[in-house]
Amino acid sequence: MKHTKKIIFVSILLLFLLFSNGQFSVFFAIWIATVMLLFAVRTLKRWQGFLFAFLILGTSYYIGFDVVPFLPVSASIGIAAVFSVFASLPYLIDSFFSKRRNSFLSTFIFPASAVVIEYVYHQLNAYGTWGHLAYTQQSQHVLLQSISVFGLGYITFLITWFASVCNWVYEQRSEWRNVKKGVFMYTLVFGVTLLYGGYRIQFQKPDSETIRVASISALDNLAVGIDIKGLNNHETTNDVKVETRKNTSRLNQNLFERSIREAKAGAKIVFWAEGNSVILKEDENELYKTASQIAADQNIYLGIAVAVIDHTNAKYLENKFVVFDKNGKKVMDYWKGISVPGAEAPISNNKITGIQKIETEYGTIAGTICFDLDFPNYLKQAKGADILLSPSNDWKEIGFIHTNMARFRVLEQGFNFIRQTSHGVSVGTDHTGKVISEMNHFTDTSKVMITQVPTKGGTTIYAKIGDSFIGFCVLLLILVIIVIKKKKVEKN
Known part of the structure; x- marks a missing residue:
């Protein structure tokens, strides 16, 4: 009977984990799965628990992120294994304090270590923030406003602290007076978080004028x-x-x-999806002359996202976003900042330009290209921009995942945002992350998305303090460990 219960428990846990992250993600699943996994690990011996967490997290990650059809199975397994090692470490750290869980302070050990380890992992990960727990909450618009203060790590903290508190309540269920205080503290923090989110959406929403932007993908x-x-x-x-x-x-x-057609229809800015224009290196300048002339004739800002092919170079791809102003002057010459490891990086000739910003009558405009958006630290260069234009190119399996990830940069830096994505999902949002426009490449025949984008961005605390919350979690972890050990010494 005991074995049957264990099998049922593990099966339910795995089911929730499968819906916790990646292509099958449902926002509430990660909250339940983390509670269950922490409970399960705590019932096992230390290294048994770590191995169990490693195996079940790795399995769910492999299935949830099996979205790269051209990646060898061995590589996918390797990526899942590395992720799982890091994701399992907070459970291992928690196990070292199994005899010191009476104090509510102990509930901070698991979330603080989870935030710090996750941050380190994504700093080292060549694929940026893919798999971050915060992305599982992309549908929770109010909750996510807290990212404008503390960044992605705060969402991870709330999820993992919830798991720790739930397990603490179960373990201390006979001490109801203490339990009430602990539950009240978590509820207070979570409630204030939601109140702030509601306030930001209601009172910090865009109130500036809007302009019409037409973003275009090439016809298949x-x-x-x-x-x-x-x-x-x-x-x-x-x-x-x-x-x-x-x-x-x-x-x-x-x-x-x-x-030209979109300009005549009233668009003030027109730009293309990533690499949708293709040109040989020797013909590049002629392409720019044409773009310059059209921008001047139509009185628009024209951004051409172009794949320049230099066949004489082993790294023959130059992935650029070049913008011309109303006078036909080239005002932005951006080269993709971060190439995707695997298929793209070996053929890409990258020139480090950094994110460029231009001052216009429509506010400050910046530009990035696709994969750049997966790296919050890189996007800090866009601080102060009112509008971010991002030519992008995906494939069907990652369409919604990748575009939803990109929207988190809006919450961090406070710009209004348009991501035009060929072979994926395009989106336009305001600086609170509210979707203004959306287009699915595989169902839309025109391959043109029109966005009435606000011309004034918002300000965020995160843009000023950066990843200070990560530092706070490091100090919190150290302080809690010191206090708990001191209390044990005093008791002895």
Whole structure:
């Protein structure tokens, strides 16, 4: 009978974990799963508990993030294993204080260690903040406003502290007077968090004028493939160049024609999705001349996201976002800051430009490209921008996940935001993260998203204090451990 109960418990736990993060995420699942997993680990011996957490977290992560069809299974397993090691460490740390859980202070050990270890993991992770617990709450608009103060780690703290408090209540259930105080403290913190969220949404919402922005993705039937081997073969290079120019001319001309159409419809800013324009390196300047002329003629800001192909370089891809103002002047020449490890990084020739900001009559505008948005520290360079434009390119399996992740940068830095994503989900939001516009590449035939974006961004405490909350958790962990050990010495 005991074995049956254990099997049922583990099965339910795994089910909740499968819905806790990644492609199947449901916001409440992580709260329940963390409570259950902490309970289960505490019933086992220290290293048994750590191994159990490692295996069950690794399994759920592998399934939840099985969204990269071109990644070898061995690589996916390796990534899941590394994640699981870090994710299991807070449970291991908690196990060292099994005899000191009477005090409510002990409930801070698990969440504080979880926040710090998660932060370290994502600083080391080549894929940025993929898998962060905060992303599981993307549907909870009020709760997420707290990120504008403390960053992603605060959401992790609330989730893991909830698990710790629930287990503490269960263990101290015979001491109801102490339990009431502990429950009141967590409820107070969580309540204040929600009150702040409601206040920010209601009283810090955008009240500036808006402008019409048209963001455009290339049509699928005009996609251009580049024959690098053919370009580098002296016997075929001329023929391949002729064919490549024919295809890129057709693609780029279509993008320009659609941009003109949107300008005539009233768009003040027009920009394209990541790498949707393709051009050979030797033809790059001609493309810019055309873009400059159209921007001036149509009296718009025109941002072209272009894949420049330099076949003479082993790293032949230059992934750029180039913006021209109403006078046709090039005012932004941004190169993608962080290339995706694996398929993209080995072929990318990156020039470090940093995030660039331009002053316009529509506020301060900045630009980034896709994967850059997965790195909060990198996006701190966009501090002070009113509008962030982000040409992007995904694939179907990560469409909603990746776009929802990007929206968290809005909460951190306070800019209004448009992410135009080919082969994914495009979105426009205000500086509180409220969705203004949305487009699914696979269901929309026009491949154009119109956003009435506010021209004035918001201010956030996080933009000023950065990751101070992580430092607070380090100090909290140290202080709690010292106090708990001191109390034990005094009792002895």
